[in-house]
Amino acid sequence: MTITGAQLDALTEIFNIGAGRAASSLSDIVGDEVLLSVPRVEFYRAHEVNANVLSLSSARLGSVKQKFRGPFNLTASLLFTEERALEIVQEMLGSQVQKEDLVEYEQEAMCEVGNIILNACLSAMADMLGISFESTLPEYSSAAPDLVIERLVLDADNPLLLVLHFNMLIEKRRSQGTLIFWLSSSSLQELMLHLEQFLSRI
Amino acid sequence: MEPEELDGGASWPLILDAVGLGLVLVDADARVLLWNAWLARHSGVSAQAARGKPLAAVFGTGLSASFVAALSNALRYRLPVVLSNVLHFCPLPLYAQTPADAATDRMPHAITMTPLVLPPWGACCLIQITDSSRAISRERVLQRQSDRLNREVMTDSLTRAFSRGFFDHFYQQEFARAQRKGIKLSLIMIDVDYFKDYNDAYGHPAGDKVLIAVVQALQAVLLRSTDKLARYGGEEFVVILPDCGEHKALAIAELLRAAVLALNLPHRKSGISNQLTVTLGVSTLKAGQTSSAQALLDAADQALYAAKSQGRNCVQRRSPQTVPAPA
Numbered sequence: 151m152t153i154t155g156a157q158l159d160a161l162t163e164i165f166n167i168g169a170g171r172a173a174s175s176l177s178d179i180v181g182d183e184v185l186l187s188v189p190r191v192e193f194y195r196a197h198e199v200n201a202n203v204l205s206l207s208s209a210r211l212g213s214v215k216q217k218f219r220g221p222f223n224l225t226a227s228l229l230f231t232e233e234r235a236l237e238i239v240q241e242m243l244g245s246q247v248q249k250e251d252l253v254e255y256e257q258e259a260m261c262e263v264g265n266i267i268l269n270a271c272l273s274a275m276a277d278m279l280g281i282s283f284e285s286t287l288p289e290y291s292s293a294a295p296d297l298v299i300e301r302l303v304l305d306a307d308n309p310l311l312l313v314l315h316f317n318m319l320i321e322k323r324r325s326q327g328t329l330i331f332w333l334s335s336s337s338l339q340e341l342m343l344h345l346e347q348f349l350s351r352i
Numbered sequence: 353m354e355p356e357e358l359d360g361g362a363s364w365p366l367i368l369d370a371v372g373l374g375l376v377l378v379d380a381d382a383r384v385l386l387w388n389a390w391l392a393r394h395s396g397v398s399a400q401a402a403r404g405k406p407l408a409a410v411f412g413t414g415l416s417a418s419f420v421a422a423l424s425n426a427l428r429y430r431l432p433v434v435l436s437n438v439l440h441f442c443p444l445p446l447y448a449q450t451p452a453d454a455a456t457d458r459m460p461h462a463i464t465m466t467p468l469v470l471p472p473w474g475a476c477c478l479i480q481i482t483d484s485s486r487a488i489s490r491e492r493v494l495q496r497q498s499d500r501l502n503r504e505v506m507t508d509s510l511t512r513a514f515s516r517g518f519f520d521h522f523y524q525q526e527f528a529r530a531q532r533k534g535i536k537l538s539l540i541m542i543d544v545d546y547f548k549d550y551n552d553a554y555g556h557p558a559g560d561k562v563l564i565a566v567v568q569a570l571q572a573v574l575l576r577s578t579d580k581l582a583r584y585g586g587e588e589f590v591v592i593l594p595d596c597g598e599h600k601a602l603a604i605a606e607l608l609r610a611a612v613l614a615l616n617l618p619h620r621k622s623g624i625s626n627q628l629t630v631t632l633g634v635s636t637l638k639a640g641q642t643s644s645a646q647a648l649l650d651a652a653d654q655a656l657y658a659a660k661s662q663g664r665n666c667v668q669r670r671s672p673q674t675v676p677a678p679a
């Protein structure tokens with residue numbers, strides 16, 4: 151299945167709307183401006199993906215996962231390196247907390263940050279495509295990068311991956327994260343169908 | 353025999369009231385459908401008073417903006433939302449005890465919102481509230497333990513002066529700060545004269561007592577909280593004097609010398625006196641001078657040796673080499 155430039159553009163636009171919503175929720179929590187943007191969207195097959203391809207080289211990766219059900223199903227995982235997660239949590243909590251003391255807060259805080267970003271992306275998609283989703287609660291896990299990715303691949307059946315690289319700016323500091331959507335090929339077809347309908351309406 | 357199925361109508365409210373967390377069910381307009389006993393206990397609002405009212409009316413101004421936004425998102429997009437206790441301390445006005453001590457005694461909690469579709473009401477949202485105070489007090493206990501361990505690592509166990517480990521860290525920090533801001537920094541190295549002979553003459557327990565007394569006497573001279581006295585090793589001590597020039601550092605060193613002498617501790621094996629004395633070396637980084645932490649330390653050490661060869665129980669000074677600032 152080929153994905154057209156127009157479809158990729160439409161997806162990038164949808165996710166940027168989601169990123170804007172997530173940024174506004176995060177700004178409310180931090181009490182300072184948070185900027186989020188999705189500069190590019192890419193498709194991969196499961197076997198093509200590893201930590202290097204996703205530019206996620208780190209001793210440990212954290213992941214926040216939610217499974218979405220709707221006209222098509224997808225599993226969404228927000229992946230971030232442990233160092234990034236600690237930085238993000240530190241920026242959100244303010245600098246009075248020492249970095250080494252943050253580890254204990256990381257899981258809860260990243261679960262919430264992940265939940266905000268995932269929900270915002272999927273609700274933007276639901277709004278734009280005129281559909282709706284249900285979701286499981288966010289689950290957090292952390293492990294060595296290959297293990298995290300291997301687990302994700304095993305979890306999905308015949309998966310295709312929609313990979314979003316996003317930039318995040320909190321209190322003038324830049325960090326990157328990766329959001330991965332795992333879709334079965336039938337779900338991808340369904341998504342493309344909805345995208346086509348959306349494109350034909352505009 | 354198969355257990356009988358639960359009588360939904362009568363038993364569920366009893367079960368919900370027995371649950372050890374807060375449960376609120378709201379309809380699509382955020383009106384309260386269900387309010388369990390846990391929540392009544394910790395909010396001070398009875399189920400009877402809450403039922404049928406919009407959540408905002410039940411809690412009034414007590415609802416946090418983040419809670420309102422999260423609930424409106426959960427209801428609008430039908431996606432589950434979590435509010436962690438880390439990023440929100442107390443999103444709802446809930447209290448550990450009855451609301452009598454409301455002003456001070458908020459109960460920290462975490463919240464999960466799960467959209468549901470339930471037959472009689474249609475789209476609803478179940479809000480679960482868990483008490484995080486136990487997790488928080490556990491964290492505080494760990495924090496206290498870690499503070500205590502830090503203090504122990506920072507402190508010399510015998511004399512209660514700062515430890516060598518603390519000095520190494522603090523000195524590097526202070527030196528870097530002085531260079532960055534172009535301000536003065538002085539070091540005083542202090543050696544207890546003929547301390548080995550003291551131990552030989554009076555025994556090690558007496559030697560330990562003398563070191564404790566010396567540290568107390570030195571500490572009493574250092575009035576600024578930024579001036580730090582550390583045990584550098586054995587009977588050698590070091591004082592860091594941030595933002596202190598040579599003139600003042602020499603005066604302080606003289607006070608330190610006099611303070612130990614004033615202890616009047618007999619020392620029959622001293623080579624220079626019949627009482628315990630100290631010898632001191634001073635080095636100063638001048639305002640705007642570029643040098644290295646090692647050069648300033650070496651200069652203090654050289655000053656100390658110069659004072660020793662001068663006959664001890666005295667103060668000498670040496671200037672650190674100027675080292676060009678790193679590019």
